[in-house]
Amino acid sequence: MDLKDAIKKRQSIRAFKPDPVTRDILSGIIEDALLAPSWGNTQPWEFTIAGGDAVKRLGEELSDKNMNKIPDNPDLEMPEKWPDLCMGRYRNVGKELFETLSIGRGDKKKRDQHYENMFNFFGAPNAIYIYIDKELGVYSVLDVGIISHSISLLATDYGLGTCILAAAVRYPDIVRAHLNIPQSKNLVIGIAIGYPDWDSPYNQYKSKREDLDTLVRWADG
Numbered sequence: 001m002d003l004k005d006a007i008k009k010r011q012s013i014r015a016f017k018p019d020p021v022t023r024d025i026l027s028g029i030i031e032d033a034l035l036a037p038s039w040g041n042t043q044p045w046e047f048t049i050a051g052g053d054a055v056k057r058l059g060e061e062l063s064d065k066n067m068n069k070i071p072d073n074p075d076l077e078m079p080e081k082w083p084d085l086c087m088g089r090y091r092n093v094g095k096e097l098f099e100t101l102s103i104g105r106g107d108k109k110k111r112d113q114h115y116e117n118m119f120n121f122f123g124a125p126n127a128i129y130i131y132i133d134k135e136l137g138v139y140s141v142l143d144v145g146i147i148s149h150s151i152s153l154l155a156t157d158y159g160l161g162t163c164i165l166a167a168a169v170r171y172p173d174i175v176r177a178h179l180n181i182p183q184s185k186n187l188v189i190g191i192a193i194g195y196p197d198w199d200s201p202y203n204q205y206k207s208k209r210e211d212l213d214t215l216v217r218w219a220d221g
């Protein structure tokens with residue numbers, strides 16, 4: 001697939017077919033993604049790829065914790081407040097996604113179901129966890145962001161879908177215990193990966209972007 005096509009086709013996928021992704025394909029994706037740039041070529045990222053019963057058991061426990069309102073304790077602080085412009089966009093994506101799913105404002109049952117889905121990797125057969133040493137700082141987190149996009153684009157090339165999930169790292173101790181990840185690592189992000197269920201209303205939703213002119217200033221005079 002042409003790079004530009006992959007960039008345009010990629011979208012967050014929130015409903016998956018149950019078919020697992022083969023280890024060959026997952027290895028191929030990560031191997032190519034490892035070509036991503038990083039500060040001084042430090043390559044601070046490490047990965048655990050969960051599948052089979054491991055991903056199911058983990059998703060169940062994460063979603064159980066969330067449903068029971070157990071306070072989370074992410075390794076990296078998650079933003080609670082946003083400047084107005086960002087907050088507006090954040091609210092919009094939630095509102096539009098729920099509209100696509102026909103979930104009304106007061107429909108607590110369906111909203112809860114959505115969050116249960118989210119903590120269950122939206123039913124993806126595989127989840128990629130990316131973590132870095134606890135000694136590392138903000139630029140290594142940036143590096144993880146860069147490689148996450150590479151993973152998502154490469155997955156698109158294989159006909160796969162991904163959803164980058166902060167939700168997946170809200171309870172890092174549970175993830176570490178299930179996946180045997182050392183205490184010395186900070187969990188940065190999880191990525192749900194699998195074959196998209198294109199019949200699901202979830203995947204009909206395509207988020208919007210600001211215009212170029214709103215976000216880009218030129219300084220070339």
Ligand SMILES: Cc1cc2nc3c(=O)[nH]c(=O)nc-3n(C[C@H](O)[C@H](O)[C@H](O)COP(=O)(O)O)c2cc1C
Pocket residue numbers: 010011012013093118163164165166167168189206207
């Ligand atoms: C760092 C990061 C964390 C995210 N966490 C979540 C999440 O927890 N739940 C979710 O449904 N989507 C999550 N997303 C997906 C974003 O909502 C999505 O990328 C954004 O709305 C733009 O939509 P698109 O990916 O379809 O283009 C996350 C994306 C990023 C980059």
